[in-house]
Amino acid sequence: MRYVSVSALSHPGLLRERNEDSLVVGPWTLCATVTANPQTLVFPIGTPLVVAVADGLGGHPGGDVASALVVRRIASVGPALNSEDALRDALDACNRAVHEAAGVDAGAGFAAMGTTVAGTVVKPGSLLVFNVGDSRVLKACDDGLRQVSVDDSPPLxxxxxxxxxxxxxxGGTRVYRAVRAHVTAEPLSPGARYLICTDGLTDPVPPEALEEIMREPNDGRAAFLLWKAAIEAGGPDNITLAVVRIADE
Incomplete structure (x- = not known):
């Protein structure tokens, strides 16, 4: 039997007052909280399993509200995300939900709250990679770590x-704006390993350091070492990450 192992954590970093990141692994969510150590969850491959991070938009009040809303909504519809179209529809619905919540809460200053999202949906035989924004999905390959998500950022x-x-x-704007989610499919292969993370990891830690850490065979230790690298680099932002492995029993 094939299964999915997920080792994940979420931490505010060293400079931010609160954690505006959120995380979803199947039905399990972490929202605006702190995990002292990586948590490892194991699921049999069958019903679609979503693993994703959401990073509340910096500089906008309500980032934690937006990221929590998105991961909880994804968790609720995760078992139905069995196609690229279903996933795009779910992300469109999340975008509308954030805009609607911002309208309701505009009096609290949340009118332009928003969040990124990035993750995978594991299904029998295939895996969907998705993102909106600059949170990332990276795949561990024989020649290093390859980004499989698409940053929504201006050219560097x-x-x-x-x-x-x-x-x-x-979300992120005072007037509703549609999004074009990046969604791709790739074959499901035993031994495949993915890193899903917010930019609190990828901004301070250079790619070569991420590659080196992802060579650590123990997923829980790899997750810890990734977090430690971000902290040692100053921990300037919230850090949320998940190491996902596809394995045979």
């Missing part, structure tokens, strides 16, 4: 490695 200047600007997200 020569020598520039990161940017805090996103060109689309869920």
């Amino acid at each position: 200047a020569p020598g520039q490695r990161t940017t805090s600007i996103v060109t689309q997200c869920l």
Whole structure:
């Protein structure tokens, strides 16, 4: 029997007052909280299983509200995400839900709250990769770590490695704006390993360091070492990540 192992954590980092990231693994969610150690969950492959992170838009009040709303909604519809179209429809619905919630809560200053989202849906025989914004999905390959999500960011200047600007997200504007989610499918292969994370990991930690850490065979330890690398780099932002492995029993 094939199964999915997920080792995940979420932490505010060293400089932010609160954690505006959220995480979903199947029916399980972590919203605006702190995990002291990686949590590992194991699921048999069968019903579609979604693993995703959401990063509340920095500089906008209500980022934690937006990210929590999205992961909870994804958790509720996760078992029905059996196609690319179903996944796109779900992300469109999340975008509308964030805009609607911002309208209701505009008096609390949440009128432009928004969030990124990135993750995978594991199904028998295939895996869907999706994102809106600059949270990432990376795949561990024989030649290193390859990004399989698509950043919604403006082109980088020569020598520039990161940017805090996103060109689309869920919510984030005072007037409703549709999104074009990035969704791709790839074959499900035993031994495949993915890193799903917010930019609190990828901004401070260079790609070569991420590659080296992902060579650690123990998923829980890899998750811990990734978090530690972000903290040692100053922990400038919230850090949420999940190491996902496809394995045979």
